[in-house]
Amino acid sequence: MNGVKKKATIKDVALRAEVSPTTVSMVLNGKSAALPESTCERVRAAAAELNYSADVLARALVTKKTNIVGVVVPDISNAFFSEAVRHIQVEIARYGYDIILCNSEERAESDERYISLLAGRNVDGLILTPSAESFTAENAEKIKRLLAGLHVPYLFFDRYYTDGGTRVAVDNEASSYAATQYLLENGHKKIGVIAGPLTLNSSRNRLKGVRRALSERGLSLSDEFVYEGRYDFATGVNGGEMLLKKDVTAIFAFSDMQAYGVYESAKRAGKRIPDDVSVMGFDDNIYSSVLEVPLSTMRQPVETIAKEVCRSILALIENKEAEAPACCPARLVRRSSVADISKN
Amino acid sequence: MNGVKKKATIKDVALRAEVSPTTVSMVLNGKSAALPESTCERVRAAAAELNYSADVLARALVTKKTNIVGVVVPDISNAFFSEAVRHIQVEIARYGYDIILCNSEERAESDERYISLLAGRNVDGLILTPSAESFTAENAEKIKRLLAGLHVPYLFFDRYYTDGGTRVAVDNEASSYAATQYLLENGHKKIGVIAGPLTLNSSRNRLKGVRRALSERGLSLSDEFVYEGRYDFATGVNGGEMLLKKDVTAIFAFSDMQAYGVYESAKRAGKRIPDDVSVMGFDDNIYSSVLEVPLSTMRQPVETIAKEVCRSILALIENKEAEAPACCPARLVRRSSVADISKN
DNA sequence: TCGATTTACTAAAACGATTTACTACGCTAT
DNA sequence: ATAGCGTAGTAAATCGTTTTAGTAAATCGA
Numbered sequence: 202m203n204g205v206k207k208k209a210t211i212k213d214v215a216l217r218a219e220v221s222p223t224t225v226s227m228v229l230n231g232k233s234a235a236l237p238e239s240t241c242e243r244v245r246a247a248a249a250e251l252n253y254s255a256d257v258l259a260r261a262l263v264t265k266k267t268n269i270v271g272v273v274v275p276d277i278s279n280a281f282f283s284e285a286v287r288h289i290q291v292e293i294a295r296y297g298y299d300i301i302l303c304n305s306e307e308r309a310e311s312d313e314r315y316i317s318l319l320a321g322r323n324v325d326g327l328i329l330t331p332s333a334e335s336f337t338a339e340n341a342e343k344i345k346r347l348l349a350g351l352h353v354p355y356l357f358f359d360r361y362y363t364d365g366g367t368r369v370a371v372d373n374e375a376s377s378y379a380a381t382q383y384l385l386e387n388g389h390k391k392i393g394v395i396a397g398p399l400t401l402n403s404s405r406n407r408l409k410g411v412r413r414a415l416s417e418r419g420l421s422l423s424d425e426f427v428y429e430g431r432y433d434f435a436t437g438v439n440g441g442e443m444l445l446k447k448d449v450t451a452i453f454a455f456s457d458m459q460a461y462g463v464y465e466s467a468k469r470a471g472k473r474i475p476d477d478v479s480v481m482g483f484d485d486n487i488y489s490s491v492l493e494v495p496l497s498t499m500r501q502p503v504e505t506i507a508k509e510v511c512r513s514i515l516a517l518i519e520n521k522e523a524e525a526p527a528c529c530p531a532r533l534v535r536r537s538s539v540a541d542i543s544k545n
Numbered sequence: 546m547n548g549v550k551k552k553a554t555i556k557d558v559a560l561r562a563e564v565s566p567t568t569v570s571m572v573l574n575g576k577s578a579a580l581p582e583s584t585c586e587r588v589r590a591a592a593a594e595l596n597y598s599a600d601v602l603a604r605a606l607v608t609k610k611t612n613i614v615g616v617v618v619p620d621i622s623n624a625f626f627s628e629a630v631r632h633i634q635v636e637i638a639r640y641g642y643d644i645i646l647c648n649s650e651e652r653a654e655s656d657e658r659y660i661s662l663l664a665g666r667n668v669d670g671l672i673l674t675p676s677a678e679s680f681t682a683e684n685a686e687k688i689k690r691l692l693a694g695l696h697v698p699y700l701f702f703d704r705y706y707t708d709g710g711t712r713v714a715v716d717n718e719a720s721s722y723a724a725t726q727y728l729l730e731n732g733h734k735k736i737g738v739i740a741g742p743l744t745l746n747s748s749r750n751r752l753k754g755v756r757r758a759l760s761e762r763g764l765s766l767s768d769e770f771v772y773e774g775r776y777d778f779a780t781g782v783n784g785g786e787m788l789l790k791k792d793v794t795a796i797f798a799f800s801d802m803q804a805y806g807v808y809e810s811a812k813r814a815g816k817r818i819p820d821d822v823s824v825m826g827f828d829d830n831i832y833s834s835v836l837e838v839p840l841s842t843m844r845q846p847v848e849t850i851a852k853e854v855c856r857s858i859l860a861l862i863e864n865k866e867a868e869a870p871a872c873c874p875a876r877l878v879r880r881s882s883v884a885d886i887s888k889n
Numbered sequence: 890t891c892g893a894t895t896t897a898c899t900a901a902a903a904c905g906a907t908t909t910a911c912t913a914c915g916c917t918a919t
Numbered sequence: 920a921t922a923g924c925g926t927a928g929t930a931a932a933t934c935g936t937t938t939t940a941g942t943a944a945a946t947c948g949a
Contacts, residue, residue, distance in 0.1 A: 599936065
């Protein structure tokens, strides 16, 4: 009963159960096939009495398994990522894994630094959403080389390189195709688009979907109706301002956050939503249903994606073999920000 | 050049530099006071050539230092926590620490499980926001006992037990005092409050602040004007509905999310903000400035708080001595959701 | 010149597990 | 009688560091 009592080690348990550490280890790790139940019982009792649990560091040192996966996202305070990370953490905890979380703040240099750092921590796997910067040809090459040299299973989440690597993302092309169809069905022909960085596959594929839907109706999207920026509020404001001047009847923003910016720009321009201009978003943040004019948007199945991320990375950790890319479909959420002008 | 080359160990470096592992360790850890520069140079060169970096697991095993801090929050997808965690991660990384993130999903059982788990991972420190459940007398006792037995430095962030433990939080009492004063200055006397769980010090102290401001003007807040719930949207809707029936002129919601709910309830009741009822929030989420009627609110200085959290936990890790509680002041953000009715 | 000190370095013990390769014993079958 | 085998374990190596307690040689002071 004196002061700080140290954690019991496997030796303490061995001593108390009057067996060797080897035996303790085997019993506690379920490798006791060859041992009589009486011994196992003694060991388990001793372990319980001493409140023993194996030191994870010592164990990891010999087994080369930490049960940690590293997660690198551009910005956890972005609603999409925070929700995804929450689901990932909760889900992967069920398999006995913890996550070390890193924010790259959209900087390629941080991606590199964190990836190396996590590998140095002997994580069992890596879940990556590279920063926008990491999609320039040069940076992409660096990241890919870095990962190849690491021998740590990794997977791309939401953003990915097209030439290899396991990935889990929403089906961007199909989703924005659906969104555009919805706009078309409501009579919109003059559509403006606010995209995220076109270096990202997410934005490029969403744009592709828009173009496909349009061309199927014999329409096309000229470049001057596409405003490229980031996925943030300010981009929405600027893009909205620019597109409103061109008298579009609908604006499709590639993120809800951008859509909020469009609302702001409409307010400034004295235009009402959806009477003067329709707005369509992408993500379905919790806030989108709360707006004065609830936003029509494509809902990302964040929980499904998160679970798929976990399933894939665990598979990679176990098999060390490439997984097929997983594409999850987004769902159209019709609210009030899109007006039907087909009868006009 | 054959296949997978293994990571270089300290022995490899020692061999190449023609010294002992001891020497390598000392040089690379800056304990080379007694060694001639020539040797140091040789060791450093060898290390560089082999691309050597010490295995953190092996090191942690002997030094008892992991450079990891555990973070347990109720819900990372809550904007306040996600922003806080982002700043915490970025800041603490500057000191060479990583964070393992856990979501308790507001469940006491998860708090216990994660705290034990993180301690078992030999984290150097713990940053905790206990779930609402963990504030019942019984659960609180359990958590406190658990922490006391762990010998891991820990700190409470945002929510805390009043009887001990280092803590970092916004000055809730002063903040809501200021908010209430603002309401009073604008002529509001019949004020309704939507609180979070009153088991949480944050809610209790905010309520205290309201009462103090009111009583200084000879007013008081009767219980029927206080709606207790959670910090979420649904609580705002329900509380708003209830309070609007009592013809309050202003509603002070203890979170922005609740305030959004109040907006919704006002819309349903056909009341305009701020013409028919004023609304005040708390947090200043990024969305609050985006609303059709931008929300007046108390802005939590999240980055400041996060930095203070890092400073404190690092101090605790180094000194192992209690830190003074840190209280950060919130700032009043005046927007359009509060009307001046003092001239009526 | 000799003992004491300084310089430059190292052997070996930890840290706390897992894992491989044994051993000692009793029993059976030939 | 003994080879062979199953049972019930264990000793010792290993993982890759840090750290303690030295030592051997060179230098210094008197």
